[in-house]
Amino acid sequence: MIDLNKIDSDISHYKDIWVFIEQTNGQAEHVSFELLTKARELASQRNCHVAAVAVGNSVAHLAEDVFKYGAEKFYIVEDEVLKDYRTEPYRDAVSELVVKYKPEIFLIGATTQGRDLSGTVATVLRTGLTADTTKQEIDQETGFLWMTRPTFGGSLMATIFCPKHRPQMSTVRPGVFKAIPLDAPVNGEIIEIIREKIEFSEEDVVKKILKKVISSEGNVTLGFYDVIVSGGKGMGNKENFNMLKELADLLGGTWAGSRKAVELGYIPQTRQVGQTGQTVHPKLYIACGISGAIQHLVGMQTSEIIIAINTDKDAPIFNVSTYCIVEDALKFVPKLIEELKGMQSTRRAQ
Amino acid sequence: MHALVFIKQVPDASQVRINYETGTLIREGVPAILNPYEVHAVEEAVKIKQKFGGKVTILTMGPLQAADALKECLSRGADKGYLLSDRIFAGSDTLATSYALYEGAKKIIELEGEIDFFFAGKQAIDGDTAQTGPGIATRFNIPLVTYLTKLDEVNLEEKYVVATRLTEFGQETLKVPIPVFFTVEESLNILSHSPLPWLVKAAQSKIEILSGENVDLDKNQCGLRNSPTIVKKAFTPEKKQRGATLTGTFDEVVDQAAEKVAPFLNNIL
Numbered sequence: 001m002i003d004l005n006k007i008d009s010d011i012s013h014y015k016d017i018w019v020f021i022e023q024t025n026g027q028a029e030h031v032s033f034e035l036l037t038k039a040r041e042l043a044s045q046r047n048c049h050v051a052a053v054a055v056g057n058s059v060a061h062l063a064e065d066v067f068k069y070g071a072e073k074f075y076i077v078e079d080e081v082l083k084d085y086r087t088e089p090y091r092d093a094v095s096e097l098v099v100k101y102k103p104e105i106f107l108i109g110a111t112t113q114g115r116d117l118s119g120t121v122a123t124v125l126r127t128g129l130t131a132d133t134t135k136q137e138i139d140q141e142t143g144f145l146w147m148t149r150p151t152f153g154g155s156l157m158a159t160i161f162c163p164k165h166r167p168q169m170s171t172v173r174p175g176v177f178k179a180i181p182l183d184a185p186v187n188g189e190i191i192e193i194i195r196e197k198i199e200f201s202e203e204d205v206v207k208k209i210l211k212k213v214i215s216s217e218g219n220v221t222l223g224f225y226d227v228i229v230s231g232g233k234g235m236g237n238k239e240n241f242n243m244l245k246e247l248a249d250l251l252g253g254t255w256a257g258s259r260k261a262v263e264l265g266y267i268p269q270t271r272q273v274g275q276t277g278q279t280v281h282p283k284l285y286i287a288c289g290i291s292g293a294i295q296h297l298v299g300m301q302t303s304e305i306i307i308a309i310n311t312d313k314d315a316p317i318f319n320v321s322t323y324c325i326v327e328d329a330l331k332f333v334p335k336l337i338e339e340l341k342g343m344q345s346t347r348r349a350q
Numbered sequence: 351m352h353a354l355v356f357i358k359q360v361p362d363a364s365q366v367r368i369n370y371e372t373g374t375l376i377r378e379g380v381p382a383i384l385n386p387y388e389v390h391a392v393e394e395a396v397k398i399k400q401k402f403g404g405k406v407t408i409l410t411m412g413p414l415q416a417a418d419a420l421k422e423c424l425s426r427g428a429d430k431g432y433l434l435s436d437r438i439f440a441g442s443d444t445l446a447t448s449y450a451l452y453e454g455a456k457k458i459i460e461l462e463g464e465i466d467f468f469f470a471g472k473q474a475i476d477g478d479t480a481q482t483g484p485g486i487a488t489r490f491n492i493p494l495v496t497y498l499t500k501l502d503e504v505n506l507e508e509k510y511v512v513a514t515r516l517t518e519f520g521q522e523t524l525k526v527p528i529p530v531f532f533t534v535e536e537s538l539n540i541l542s543h544s545p546l547p548w549l550v551k552a553a554q555s556k557i558e559i560l561s562g563e564n565v566d567l568d569k570n571q572c573g574l575r576n577s578p579t580i581v582k583k584a585f586t587p588e589k590k591q592r593g594a595t596l597t598g599t600f601d602e603v604v605d606q607a608a609e610k611v612a613p614f615l616n617n618i619l
Binding site for chain 1: 361363366367443444445448475476477478479480481483484485487488489491493494495496497512516517518519520521522523524525526527577578579580581582583584585586587590592593594595596600601603604605606607608610611612614615616
């Protein structure tokens with residue numbers, strides 16, 4: 001681990017905004033591009049540069065994408081020991097880079113990997129870390145990063161800052177920000193790949209990976225979809241989610257559900273929307289049989305149009321909905337599908 | 351075998367309500383509970399003890415009433431509870447908290463002996479940061495296994511464990527030497543009922559208090575003043591306006607709904 005004496009405590013030496021590029025088998029996670037997009041906006045306010053950092057056995061090929069999303073520098077550490085994510089060597093590689101190059105702000109995706117990594121890196125660096133932020137802004141007066149996050153299961157929002165320590169670190173949930181590539185790539189003369197050589201030896205890494213199991217449901221990034229049809233306890237059983245899948249297909253979207261639906265075994269956790277699931281803001285969110293616990297609302301209330309279908313006219317979900325339908329989703333959705341199919345065939349006939 | 355479980359007493363976040371008029375949380379009548387993830391951490395530590403012998407020690411930081419949460423752990427089979435309580439810790443962020451608990455744990459090692467297994471919940475349900483456990487593990491510089499879902503094997507002779515943890519894509523199984531630090535998922539185990547003698551023993555046992563007086567710590571790393579992160583403001587989320595209720599007969603409402611979503615209709619089949 002880093003010698004604490006090597007950490008520069010003069011915060012004026014820290015510049016630029018870094019984004020950690022999370023990758024698995026050389027494939028970058030979408031959240032990394034969401035963060036690069038946000039970092040561009042923050043950098044323009046702070047008048048500084050955006051850099052990406054990746055660690056692995058082979059990550060240099062990610063440069064093209066990283067630059068496309070606005071990074072001007074790409075710091076990489078490559079070593080066979082870093083092939084799979086393991087806390088300790090990743091922690092040490094990332095900490096060394098920070099100590100040497102001194103970013104002012106460091107953003108990391110709040111995935112299982114990102115949360116594991118950020119908590120250890122921030123401790124090594126003895127700096128502040130704000131988890132699961134949903135809003136980031138630069139304070140015009142001080143230049144500090146203001147990070148806003150939900151707490152108490154989403155009942156309360158807290159705006160946090162880190163005035164005296166650098167980097168200002170925070171994790172951001174996937175789906176909170178949109179990933180938008182640049183119209184034109186950054187000028188080739190200013191982009192740069194910086195390869196950092198750090199000595200690793202497999203013998204020094206005490207943790208060994210014996211087995212990896214990819215769950216059959218795989219990883220579902222709900223944030224990719226413009227339309228999400230979501231179900232809760234009111235869907236009654238697992239089979240009834242088939243109508244939500246059908247509706248989602250008709251609308252070119254995907255299906256999801258509430259924490260309650262996960263607990264009842266209706267849907268896998270990989271499709272959960274909410275505080276303990278994924279955060280989404282699609283163009284259209286249709287909530288079927290979801291009462292709208294606060295922990296669900298924080299994960300979807302910024303959707304552009306929200307249509308809720310629930311038998312209880314006082315269900316909290318209606319308080320955030322654009323259109324409220326006080327009906328039984330189990331009866332309503334099949335009729336809606338029928339109607340939409342009719343409209344579709346009429347259109348095709350024209 | 352000696353396991354140390356870090357726990358936190360938390361307000362039951364699911365029962366916290368918002369007063370939109372004042373923009374504050376209504377915390378009256380909200381019960382203080384043992385962080386749900388840590389109930390499973392205690393359960394797992396006690397399971398190891400039942401198999402191999404040894405003891406389970408619990409450590410928490412908080413006000414004196416957090417002793418209740420420690421007693422609950424004792425009733426679940428833990429042997430001794432330590433409460434780190436001092437005004438110097440007030441307002442600690444996660445970095446300052448992990449420092450205080452690290453020093454508290456070092457004191458416990460001094461009093462109770464070396465530790466093989468460190469446990470904590472994957473996060474606390476009030477703050478949801480998931481940072482304190484990784485912070486303590488980093489300070490001890492021992493291997494960290496977050497999101498533990500299964501302890502496949504414990505080998506005390508050869509001093510290693512085989513452990514399965516959740517990843518973004520599924521699960522991975524690791525072989526890790528002891529001492530090791532786990533943060534655990536609820537799916538790790540199914541809670542068992544405490545036999546009556548445990549409950550009686552817990553009710554009778556005394557909680558040990560640790561503070562700045564009897565723990566050797568650097569006060570310049572404790573509390574609000576020495577926390578890198580500062581809460582600038584706390585506020586309740588903006589309440590959205592309830593939108594239009596679609597009215598009419600069932601079929602009319604279906605028609606209206608279809609009209610609203612029609613722009614998204616997929617034309618390619």
